[in-house]
Amino acid sequence: MPHSPGQNPRFRVVLLLLLCLGCQRQDAADLVVANGPDVESLDPQIATSTAAVRLFAAIFEGLTRLDPRDCSLLPGLAASWQKMDAEGRSWSFRLRPHLRWSDGSPLSVEDVRASWLRLANPQTGATYAAWMQGASIQVHAQSDTIDITFPQPMPMFDRMCAFPALAPIPSSLRQAPPGTAPNPLPCSGPYQLQERRLRHRIRVRKNPFSYRHNEVLCSTIDFLSVEAQYTALNLFLSGEVQYVPNVPDLAVPAIRQQLPESFTPNPQFATYFIRFQIKDSPFQDRDLRLAFSQAIHRQELAASVGGLRPAANTLVPPLLDSYPPATAPAWDLAAAQEALQRYRQHHPGPLPYLEYLYPSSDFHRALAEALQQQWAKYLGVPVAIVNQEAKSFFPAQRALDYQMSHSSWVGDYLDPSTFLDIFQAQSGNNRTGFADEHYDELLQWAAASGDSVMRMELLSVAETYLLEQSILCPLLYDVDQSLIAPNIQGFHRNAQGYVDWAQLNPGVQAP
Amino acid sequence: MKRRLALRLLAWVASIMLVHAAAFFMLRSTRGGPFDQSRALDPVVMQALQQRYGLDDPPALQYLHAVQGLLHGDFGPSLRYRDTQVSTLLAEAFPVSLLLGSGALLLALLFGIPAGLHVARRRHQNRHSALPLCGTVFLSLPNFAIAAALLVLFSFHSFHLPPAGWGQLRYLLLPWLSLSIPLAAQIMFLVRSRAEEAYQSLAVRQAMAAGLSPRHIRRHYILRPSLSTVCAFLGPAAAAVLTGSLVIEQIFALPGLGTFFVQAALARDYTLALGVTVVYTALLGFCTLLADIATSLLDPRMEALS
Numbered sequence: 112m113p114h115s116p117g118q119n120p121r122f123r124v125v126l127l128l129l130l131c132l133g134c135q136r137q138d139a140a141d142l143v144v145a146n147g148p149d150v151e152s153l154d155p156q157i158a159t160s161t162a163a164v165r166l167f168a169a170i171f172e173g174l175t176r177l178d179p180r181d182c183s184l185l186p187g188l189a190a191s192w193q194k195m196d197a198e199g200r201s202w203s204f205r206l207r208p209h210l211r212w213s214d215g216s217p218l219s220v221e222d223v224r225a226s227w228l229r230l231a232n233p234q235t236g237a238t239y240a241a242w243m244q245g246a247s248i249q250v251h252a253q254s255d256t257i258d259i260t261f262p263q264p265m266p267m268f269d270r271m272c273a274f275p276a277l278a279p280i281p282s283s284l285r286q287a288p289p290g291t292a293p294n295p296l297p298c299s300g301p302y303q304l305q306e307r308r309l310r311h312r313i314r315v316r317k318n319p320f321s322y323r324h325n326e327v328l329c330s331t332i333d334f335l336s337v338e339a340q341y342t343a344l345n346l347f348l349s350g351e352v353q354y355v356p357n358v359p360d361l362a363v364p365a366i367r368q369q370l371p372e373s374f375t376p377n378p379q380f381a382t383y384f385i386r387f388q389i390k391d392s393p394f395q396d397r398d399l400r401l402a403f404s405q406a407i408h409r410q411e412l413a414a415s416v417g418g419l420r421p422a423a424n425t426l427v428p429p430l431l432d433s434y435p436p437a438t439a440p441a442w443d444l445a446a447a448q449e450a451l452q453r454y455r456q457h458h459p460g461p462l463p464y465l466e467y468l469y470p471s472s473d474f475h476r477a478l479a480e481a482l483q484q485q486w487a488k489y490l491g492v493p494v495a496i497v498n499q500e501a502k503s504f505f506p507a508q509r510a511l512d513y514q515m516s517h518s519s520w521v522g523d524y525l526d527p528s529t530f531l532d533i534f535q536a537q538s539g540n541n542r543t544g545f546a547d548e549h550y551d552e553l554l555q556w557a558a559a560s561g562d563s564v565m566r567m568e569l570l571s572v573a574e575t576y577l578l579e580q581s582i583l584c585p586l587l588y589d590v591d592q593s594l595i596a597p598n599i600q601g602f603h604r605n606a607q608g609y610v611d612w613a614q615l616n617p618g619v620q621a622p
Numbered sequence: 623m624k625r626r627l628a629l630r631l632l633a634w635v636a637s638i639m640l641v642h643a644a645a646f647f648m649l650r651s652t653r654g655g656p657f658d659q660s661r662a663l664d665p666v667v668m669q670a671l672q673q674r675y676g677l678d679d680p681p682a683l684q685y686l687h688a689v690q691g692l693l694h695g696d697f698g699p700s701l702r703y704r705d706t707q708v709s710t711l712l713a714e715a716f717p718v719s720l721l722l723g724s725g726a727l728l729l730a731l732l733f734g735i736p737a738g739l740h741v742a743r744r745r746h747q748n749r750h751s752a753l754p755l756c757g758t759v760f761l762s763l764p765n766f767a768i769a770a771a772l773l774v775l776f777s778f779h780s781f782h783l784p785p786a787g788w789g790q791l792r793y794l795l796l797p798w799l800s801l802s803i804p805l806a807a808q809i810m811f812l813v814r815s816r817a818e819e820a821y822q823s824l825a826v827r828q829a830m831a832a833g834l835s836p837r838h839i840r841r842h843y844i845l846r847p848s849l850s851t852v853c854a855f856l857g858p859a860a861a862a863v864l865t866g867s868l869v870i871e872q873i874f875a876l877p878g879l880g881t882f883f884v885q886a887a888l889a890r891d892y893t894l895a896l897g898v899t900v901v902y903t904a905l906l907g908f909c910t911l912l913a914d915i916a917t918s919l920l921d922p923r924m925e926a927l928s
Contacts, residue, residue, distance in 0.1 A: 138789075152705045159661065233670035236704075238659070240667045289674065290699025290707045309706065309714045310877035311788050337786065337875045345785035346875075349777060502654035502890045509662060519660075539662030 140314060141329040142599070142617050143352040145343035149310045149336040153292050154284060155275035156230050156237040161521075161608070165356065166334050167275035169315050169612040170298040174204050174223070174272040174279075179603040179611040182525050184269060188218070188279065188299065188322075192269055195258070197561030199266035206255040211320040212281055213303035214295065220250040220257045226279040227259070239276040264558040266566065270524040301327045301613035310336045315612075328601065328616040344594075347373075353596035353617065356608070360418040360474060363592065372597045376419045377604035380428050380522040381589035382530070383420070383478070385467075387582060388511050390544025393463050398454040400581035403515070405440050405447035406489040407482065413587055416477040423585035426520075426574055427527040430606045434527050434567045437574035439585050444489055451490060465494045469517035470504040478586070479517065508542045518542075518583070525606060527570045528554070534577055545582045630914075634907040638900060642692055645899040646685055649892050656701035656890040675701060677892075688896060697897040702889045708897040712879070716901070718788065719878035722871075723864035725794060726801035727856075734806040735852065738813025739845065745818050754814075757807040765869045769800040773873075786875040797874045801867055805859065809852060816851040820844045850921040857913030861906035865898075 146165055152158040155167045174189035186192075188206055195201035210218040229235050231243035245262040261268070271277055283293035296304045301323045302315035313334040317327045335352065337343045340359040344366075346352040358366055358374065366374050387394040387403075394400055409422035424438050440446070455462075467482060469475040479496040486494050494515075499507060508516055520540075522529040531554060532538060536546035550573055557569035577583070595602050601614035657663055657671050672678040675698075676687060691697050697708035741753050760768070776796060777785040787793045820826060826843045871880040879898060886895035 149703070151703050154705060157704055233664070233666045234674065236657070236663070236667055236671040236674070238661050238663060238667075241664050244664075287705065289704060292705035308877070309703070309711060310881075335787070335875065336877065338881065339872045339875070342786045342873055342875050345773060345777070346787070349782070349785050351784055351787065500888055501660070502656075502658055502888060503652070504654075505658045505660060505662075506654045509658075539664065542662075 140331040140333040142331075142354070142612075142615060143333045143335060143346075144354045145337040145346050145352045145356070146313075146334040147336075147343075147356060148338050150313060150334070153296055153304070153307065154287075155278055155280060156226075156235055156239070159238045159276065161356070162334075162336075164275055165610060166313060166315075167278065168300070168610060169302040169332060169334075170296075170300040170304055170318075171275055171278040171280065172300045172321075173274065173277055174206075175269050177273050177605075177607065177609045177611075179605055179609055179614065182605045182607050182609060184273065187273065188223075189272070192272075194266075194269075195260075198264035198559045199268060199561075200262075200264050201258065201260040202265070202268050203256060203258045204272075206257070207322055208255065210299070210322065212297035212299060213318045213320050214297045215320055216281075216297065218279065218299055220252060220255055222281070223257050223279045224248050224250050225282070225285055227277070229280075229285050230276060237276065239274070242271060242277070266558055266561075267524060267526050267528060270526060274523055302332060305331065312336065323613050327613045329612070332612060347594050347596075350596075353599055354602075354610075355594040358592045358594055360592075363418055366594065370594065373594050374592075375604060377591040378421070378428065378430060378606060379589040379591050379608060380430055380525060380606040381519065382423050382426055382428055382585055383517070383519045383587045383589065384423070384426060385482075385584040385586060386508070386513075386516050386518045386543050387584070388513050388515070388544055389582060390511055393454075393458070393465070394514055396454055396457065397581060398450045398457070400584075401440060402447045402450035402454060402490060403486065404581050404584040405443045405450065407485055407584060407586070408442045408489070409586060410442075412478070412481050412485070416474075416481045417587050419590045419592065420587040421590070423588045426577065426583060426585055427530045427570075428522075428588045428606070431525065431527065431567075433563065435571040437571050437578055439578040440581065447490060451492070462492060465492065465514060467494050467496045467515045467517070468504065468507065468513040469496065469498050470501045471498045475517050482586075509539070511542065511544055519589070521589070522607070527567070527574065528558070531570055531573055531577070534582060543582050545580070547576075547580070550576055630911055634904075634911065637907055638903050639689075639692075641903040642688070642896060642900055643685070645896055646688055646892075647681070649887065649890070649895055650681055650684070652890070654890055656892065658890070675699075692896075692900060697893045697900075700891055700894045702886070702891040702894065708893045711882070711894060712897055712901060715877055715879045715882065718876055719871075719880060720864055722794060722797055722801065722867075722876060722878055723860070725798045726805060727860060727863050729798055729802035730805035730809055731852070733802070734809025735813050735848070737806070738810040739817055739840070739848065741810065741814045742817035742821060742844070742848075743840075745821065753810070757810050760803050760807040761811070763804070765800060765804065765867065766873060768803050769796070769870060769873045772796050772799055786873070788876050793874075793876075797870050797876060800870050800873075801863065805863065808859075809855070812851050812855055813848045816848045817844050820847050846920055850917045853913050853917040853920060855913075857910035858906060860913070861902065861909040864909070865902045865905055 147162040148160065150158055150163045150166050151160060155171050173187045174192065175184050176187035178185050188210055189204040190207045192202060192204040195203055206220055212218050227243055227248055230237050231240055231246065233240060247260050249258045279299060281297035284296065287293050298304055298318055301318055301321045303318040305316040306314040314331055316331045318324060337346065340357055343355045344358060344362055347355045387400045389395055413420060413422040424441065425436055427434065429436050467479055469479045476498060483494050483496050486492050507513055520530055520533065533540040534545055535541065535551050535554060553569055553573035553576065557566045557573065560566045560569060591604055591608050598618055600616040655677065657668060676684060700706050700708050700711055703711060737753055741751060744751060773785050773796065776783045783795055784793050820843060826839060829839050829843055865879050868880045868884055871878045882894060882898045886898055
């Protein structure tokens, strides 16, 4: 009697294989995000990459948080707060009542105090340690209030509190030795950590102890580690992910045409610019800096290599209504050549070897090549372009081992000071050799002014001064090139690329 | 044989130590460190970090600590993934690369060996055979081009296989194919040249004259020497494939070892870069040793010659 196909072992193996191949994702999350490179740590005081900040927006909440519609400030873990003096040296925050970590344990002002002290401790190795330097903190456990006093004015501290580095972290994370992460990790955000598979995905699920748990619309969100932008795009096009934070430049025209409902570029609070190294010759001479700045046709640059990034005339992106805009020296060929002539009169003989340093990446290379062409075309000056990988580039920039270099800056919060502070003489991010008492004083006066209109005007004067000195040359403003599936509701594009994960609605209601 | 094996093992250990030392000093001599980033760290914080990870010690002392770690199989915490041990990162990534590599290798062998034998058998009609032509094309195409073509065909055009990701078998089909196609072509050409040589050998002609069946001749006089060539090739090829492929892992977002090779060095993650280098060296030595043993078992002349 012949065997039926089901009894044939070979048939069974084939059937099993087909089942394995054909089976659908059993464990799909409500929302899947191609989050970029893997999050380097689950400690918000250590990890500062944009991928990490996106994740922390889901699992850790600050005392304040941002409104995704316009980046205005909303109460977070703090129900209310106030500036105790006009300059913003002292602040007082009152926590919401009955706050809990995701494991059910109480979240107290003591957690906030310990977290802030840990951030300030150099042993933690936090990038934002300087924000807390010299601060004295008092807690009033009975009234759930925490007072903080800084040795210098901190008028934007309430905005800073929305940044993940200042969010309170649980004691198990505060005490974790290097090379370890607590498991489970108590969270304070609308979501809690469910699973972390290194370099694959981080899954978060609704946090029932969050004060916002009633607002949360997704049960689970997957943050996938996807290094390559084209891979992320493939995943989006195949429907495997619903949010991609960055579309590769080359794909932008096609995406704009084919997926207009998913792709709406939005200005970001970030600028690409050139740093001049002014400590040594030849860019010690302002005339040469002016010549190079005024020979850059920014509109042409934006059209040829900028993609959707618009031409920049300022360091601080013009996204703040209350901030009077400053303007960098515009493209002016006659003025540029005149400035070059003045430089040549002061420095007779042939021009020295000139070099533009940039960190390795396709976009940076394209930008460098376009600049090289413009300087050759408009000034008749040959400039060598040199690339270095990031870990070599930044030490070279910091050691002032360059003449001109590519630079970019992303504002940590929506305020001009986040851009202007970096050019203070003592700032580790200055990297130009620029040390100017007048500029530093302008910033100090602005911080201590106590009046927001006056403060903004002083900051604008400082930026104008900086641009007049041609310490830097703005090139392009950055844009948000994210893709979101059209069925996801509650998504708002804003200047900081901030996503409020609790408000995203993929069409399924969380239980 | 035992003495030879012991010597090979000794050489294996020595090569691991040498590569470890070379990698250590090359990494340290490169500009930049693990904590250099676009947003500068406060000098006091930087100093504390250097101290915490022993990076302010003299290089010789750092090297001694690294050797100590190597002997204990503990490379310490990763300097990029600061809340994770290097051993954890390797333990999570290795099974992915192992599955990816072994599947691709198996597919390559399953297609490459029969194809090579087939082409050799039809060596007088090769002018019209498509296999060598296909083999040449697949061998000359870069991995990413094959992967892109497969993605268009099997992910977007038909079958709708996932274009990237990890978790189930279906996520591995396209990476397996992308990795195995050039490898299969390489194996095909290896087998073909060795088999053609065998077909013209005196032994085969004698066997034919003695009236042995073609099947017997193919199995014992053609396949066996062909396999010994494949074995010799498989040693380093297996080590390379098992430790992952940077391009394939990036295109298909697979959390394997391959991406570590470049990323760890670029991020100046000294501990992870050393860990990955040691794993690769150990695997390369081990696979080569296994391949040599298999070759000498298949072809006893190899041992006699060595």
